[in-house]
Amino acid sequence: MSRLTLARAMCAFALLATLHAFAEPALNVQTSWIGNTFGFGDGAWTQINITALAVSPDGKVYTNSPWDESGAEASVYQNGKMLGFAGGTHGWGNSGGNAIAINKRYAYVAVGVGNEKGHLVGQGVWPDKGRQWYGISRREIGDTKRVAAFQAAVSSIDPHAKAAAAFAMVNDVPTGTRGDINGLAASDTTLYASNTSQNRIEVYDAESMQRKAQWSVPAPGRIARAGDGSLWVLTDTLGDKPTVAHLDASGQRLKDGLPLPADTVAIDIAVDPQGRVLIADNGPRQQVLFFSKRDGGYALSSTLGERGGIFSGVAGKPGPQRFNGLTGVGVDARGNVYVSTNGIGPRFEPTGAGLGATLESYAPDGKRVWQVEGLLFVDGAWMDPSRPDSVYTGNKRFTLDLSKPAGQQWTYAGFLTNRFRYPDDPVFNTDQWPGLPIARKLKGRTFLFLTDMYADHLKIYRFDGGRDGETATPSGFIAGRERAVLKVPNAPKGGDWIWRDSNGNGQFDADEFTPNTTGTHLAGGWGWWVDTNGDIWRARDSKGINRFRFGGLDAKGNPVYSYADMTSYPVPPPFSEVKRAIYDPQTDSMYVTGYTAEAPFDRGFWKEVGRVLVRYDKWSSGNPVARYTLPLPWDTKAKPVSTLIGLTVEGKYVFAVEPVGTVHVYSKDTGTPVGTMQPGPEVGHASGWVDVPNGISAYRRDDGEYLVFVEEDARGKVLMYRWKPASNT
Template sequence: MFNQHIKNLFLSRGKVVSFLLSLIAGILISIGIATYLTANVASATTYKTSWIGNTFGGGDKWVQNQIEAMYVAPNGTVYTNSGWDEAGREAGIYKDGDVIGSSVETHGWSRSGGKAITGNSKYIYLAMIQGSMGDIKADYPPEKTTWYCVRRYDLSGKPAAFSKGRGYDRSMLIVSTKGEITGLATSGNELYVSDSADNKIRVYNSETLDEIRSFSFSNPGQISVDRQGNLWIIQSKKGSNPAKILHYSQQGKQLPEQIADVVKPQAIAIDNQNRLLVAENDSRQQVLIYNIKKKPVLTGTFGSKGGIYQGTAGEISDLKFYGITGVGTDAAGNIYINSNGFNYSGTDLRKFSPTGKLQWQLLGLHFVDNADTDPASDGIEVFTKQEQFVMNYNKPADQQATYKAYTINPFKYPQDPRLHTAPTSAFFRRIKGKPFMFLTDIFASFIEIYRFNPNSDGKIAIPAGMFWGTPEKDGKPVAVSWLPNIPKEGEWIWGDRNGNGAFDKGEYDSLPKDYPYLGGLWVDSKGDVWKTLRTLDGIGIRHYPLQGLDRNGNPIYTSSSLQKQKTPSIFTDIRRIEYFPETDTMYLSGFTVDHPAVGDDATIAGSEIARFDNWSKGNRTPRWRTVIPYDTTGKREVSTAAMSVAGDYVFAVTVKTAEVYVYKTATGAEVQKLKPGAEVKGESGWIDMPYGIRAFRRSNGQYLVFVEEDAKGKVIVYNLPK
């Protein structure tokens, strides 16, 4: 999934060729050519491309994934740091609501970003990680060694070497080989570094980067320097010891002032009035403002108390924050705040005037994610694993999506599986008229089920059920710390029988031991769950019929209702499944006797898609079967990642080129191919997920096709007319 090369995809253009032919033959051929060109030009131009989840469409403009730290320069330039950005913008540079660059070469070659960043009038200092590269002549860590570095850049984002610098370009200061840098700050000609592994604050000359001194500090986090030149340092919570913010002189002497009334201080900054701003990342979800002239006194707050959970829970508004990871101010007193959500949901970076008015907002919300639409909204309400959007398809591509809600509440539902797992794909369904969201991951290893209750929870998705299994290591069950009540071994179904969104005792139904290797998952329009297993016994389809809704509105599934169904004989390795009960039609993909796999391409869709009518009546003879792009060489340059059926078409997307092949549901014939348009700079990253495509037909006959796009932090949306 990581370090993928982004493929540039361009729309094809026909060429007009003139022929000098006899009159009759010329007329006939001209008619044929005109018909052919018209059909192909139409197929290449009748769809439009837009996107959701990122402020920008791509090319040089995209907002990075998951900002973990930021530094705001006096002129309002925002420098950021992320642990990972798929397209290499771990360290972004933003100003006036725009992307103006990045600190380069933070990606690949065993490099990644980190958790701290600071700057002065000349340089930016970035916490980063440099891993080993094996036997290589340039200066890299030895094997099995990692450098936790401060890397120096000029203000434009180019590495700035120094005489004793390490690394291939001599721009790296090695602080530790044991643990990450968790805080950075500058004052005068000094650079202060939180060395978390050694429990020290290290002080370096900011020009030569020679170490000047150090002093002990337990669990150091972010650092800020006040006008007197003294340090305010977050002491992170450890065990039963609560978090604090402590006051130190530059020489390392602890001063008596401290702040102990913050539960989870995540970020700090000094504003232009010499006040200390503290990002409280516990249930308050506010920036706390302290007068620090003498003993710190809380004099104000910024943002709604309770953050995004104030008022209509989950609903996005200007002053409602969620998962704050960064706070800063410029010389004019403007305030900058970044929210990451919880469990690395994505970037939401905002600038406010000194009076609290929103100036701009930048979004980079999606990584290994795809979207689905609430069918009752006719394609207007769109959901990803954590977010909700409202669409207006009549607007320009960059204005179609409005970020409406963030659907996780970690304070009310701390066992929400999204806080502890890595789901990737949403299936949104209406069951008995009520909305439900089903999620699975990149390996199709589980199904997470969520219900909605606007009266009690606003926009929050409430944990309602789960298909999973107790993990094993070396054949032995492994405990799951966030799920203390799960069965001791085997697979199971959880249902939230008491309606509290927690995994309580007595809420599990153990499943019979089954073949461990999944091919695919599906939730049909009735709410039935389907699984395909890569079995060798020819009975590889599992069907869990919905047994209704319980008194709390949770869907009911039981092990006793499980149905095992025969795999059609054409398949040797079944991968994807989509069943439509309204027409009793089944679509399956996988590798076949006629088109076998080369090696074990475990995560792709296979070599063929087949349609079966009258499935519930036992028919296993396909109405049609069609070969899809798949690897025949062992080099895996061509393969299909995922499929989705909607209306009159089957849509299938390839892994490396992210091209969408369109087939007729009536015949299986290929009729069109979709490529990312100019609106997204004609590019896409690889498709990493087994459900990296999702299609929907609107009531007006239009088709919406959502496609994963990790590289630039978004989901691509194709809009095809009827």
């Protein structure tokens, strides 16, 4: 860039800095959302993961899970409504768990207690540094926020000490060691707990919480108490094929076990009012299996759910009885069946928190009565370039009907991940969450590009609706650092490689990887962007910008990218570091954000887009011209902090979002501030922390209205703003 061009840019910088001195007006927007049954307008939301449930006779469903971003790990639902959550299972060393049981007085919740790397200190309240507790928190059945103490509190005023007085520590283990309680069942007098890692079931007095007995059982899991006082228990649950044991009230094994089908993966168990034993099968069947007593034993008598679940018929199409990753089953006194799913099953890793929690109720005749959904976490949304009113997220598709009220405008239309057909899908081998979407139509076909939460690598998916339904088939992958891809099958050592599914089977075969041999290590940088021509751009901090040119489609329909067809651009002036680079092929314009000598990088805010935005025209000419230089919001001492975490360009505007969810809108042509968007009453004026590099996208509709999508992790959804500029621009 010439000194004259740079001088003009700095003059423009000073002018726009003056404009920023004036408050940006609030834009007239409607706030809506996708992915959660409830929007938090009334304080309710569906938790993002459910790994266990217990059902009261009157149909209240008590849930548990290791993690919900806003603390609803243990929640209560009835008749399609969230009644509340227990609290005390999130933060200050606390976590939820994988088991829950109830009796007439109490809810017993499996929990974990840590010490935040030794920062929490209190005898009897937190474990010693380097240790982790697993145990049971007892709550009042009528209000699970109220702890039901069974021992004296260490302090009468410390709320954490009060919670500790209602906590039974079962395992005290070194940090990083598993000691979860993976099954609970209760009568009015007795509590049964599966101490899985210790190969035993422990028996407690339900009132005093004193241990009365223990029974040797190999890796026990879920427990169901039958009407005669006997117990049905899942055993060998740390392996791939759990089995079922029937124990009498003294823990002796009975001989009438269940004849599970060979491909069954039993993950939960219940007994209905008729005495039938229900098994939640998370194997290929994806069904609830009913076993009835017959000829002195038990036989499979019926099922609930389509065989194959969501993967049958049109793979990935959700609907009644199309289960997806069963985690729990329960029954009320009227025979209504309740099923929880999370897209994968009750894995110990938190992957399920990104694949979508669903809780459903079915009448005895199999008709679905109600459901609640919490489908999104660390996720964004991007309009489908091939279908109107169709939206992709990291591993789902939704349809929109904007004629409906806010919050009712979305319908869950597709689950994109098929672990049975494509077990190598990097969703299971790289991240805890699917990733942030960019959808592009190339050569007449739609492709989905996903960045991970830390912008380390880029996943590429293709679609073949005729063969795979809604499933997104693994198609390509550009790796970053080695650590993030260690579990990718057959991957070369060191990271920094490209994979393409050259034989079309969706598996990571050893001969499909191309290591980077350019001599320059390309890992690192926060800015991934895929332009409308299919070129992939990456902003790499002080190392400039890389461009992988779209090389067309191979014989199997995969987009082709290679190190041989990559262009590297130096850091353009006035930047010292570039954090995002968004290229518009239609105008040959590049929008770069980052830091300059006058507005330097702050290592305490390492995900941000930076403090300056420059639009360059004639980018491909070799002599780009800075049209304007725009100072971006940057006040790290504000409460909450005021910086920008993500941006996108669409129509005539640049849209940028702060970590707390405020969206700033600028004229794309001039850089002039236009206004801001804030969460409205529809979502309780609330947004969680936006903490990913691609947490915002926008789409201009044919009538000039803009849809702006923003990540909203706090309560399991993506915010959707609807904005119609005063002039049709």
